[in-house]
Amino acid sequence: EVQLLESGGGLVQPGGSLRLSCSASGFTFSTYAMGWVRQAPGKGLDWVSSIDNSGKNAFYADSVRGRFTISRDSSTHTLFLQLQSLRAEDTALYYCAKIGLLSANFDYWGQGILVTVSS
Amino acid sequence: DIQMTQSPSTLSASVGDRVTITCRASQNIDTWLAWYQQRPGKAPNLLIYKASSLESGVPSRFSGSGSGTEFTLTISGLQPDDFATYFCQHYNSYSRTFGQGTKVEIK
Numbered sequence: 442e443v444q445l446l447e448s449g450g451g452l453v454q455p456g457g458s459l460r461l462s463c464s465a466s467g468f469t470f471s472t473y474a475m476g477w478v479r480q481a482p483g484k485g486l487d488w489v490s491s492i493d494n495s496g497k498n499a500f501y502a503d504s505v506r507g508r509f510t511i512s513r514d515s516s517t518h519t520l521f522l523q524l525q526s527l528r529a530e531d532t533a534l535y536y537c538a539k540i541g542l543l544s545a546n547f548d549y550w551g552q553g554i555l556v557t558v559s560s
Numbered sequence: 561d562i563q564m565t566q567s568p569s570t571l572s573a574s575v576g577d578r579v580t581i582t583c584r585a586s587q588n589i590d591t592w593l594a595w596y597q598q599r600p601g602k603a604p605n606l607l608i609y610k611a612s613s614l615e616s617g618v619p620s621r622f623s624g625s626g627s628g629t630e631f632t633l634t635i636s637g638l639q640p641d642d643f644a645t646y647f648c649q650h651y652n653s654y655s656r657t658f659g660q661g662t663k664v665e666i667k
Contacts, residue, residue, distance in 0.1 A: 476656075478604075485647060485658055485659070485660050485661045486596070486598075486604060486649075486658040486661070487658065488649075488655070488656035488657065491656070500654045502655070503561070536603055536604075541609075541615075543609075544594070544606060544609040544613070544615060545609065545651065546594045546606050546649070546651060547596075547604070547606060548606050550604060550605075551603065552603060553603060
């Protein structure tokens, strides 16, 4: 069974940093691209970043490019998102998701981890 | 940047109804479109990819169509579990853009 478990969220001041982790199990982690999608309270879905299966190619939404960094560790089956220079508008539930080989879309999702940016 | 616009924002329907949600792209995206369902308090669930391909395990009452700039998601025979919010999403090799969502409510 595919499982994705996010951790590392919390309350951080504007301008601060945070590192999110997503522990993956139930599939061959090194085979699949992965990504992060966020959802502000009461709002819609907002794609943040994706990374290919090798970890060599990373892609970002314009709103986070230069501030967030996605990475992965195949030895520990973990996906990361480093968040820096955080702003109030980054407050959201952050989902980790697996990208399917056939669909090329997010076919499995974690339960989400809340990041709150506030002074 | 490509913008995705869904209509309507909210839709009221009854169990058994046929429901159609529209998604429009600001420019031609061929068939690079997916649909997701999100129930309250839950993570999204992939329904359709490549505009009309049904994701494994998704009931056949869900169908997608369209190409270019206009797309539709149809639910044929709405079930109680289908009252949720639906999002379209354009995708390519380097970015993804979601529509703002359509909430399907009980009439």
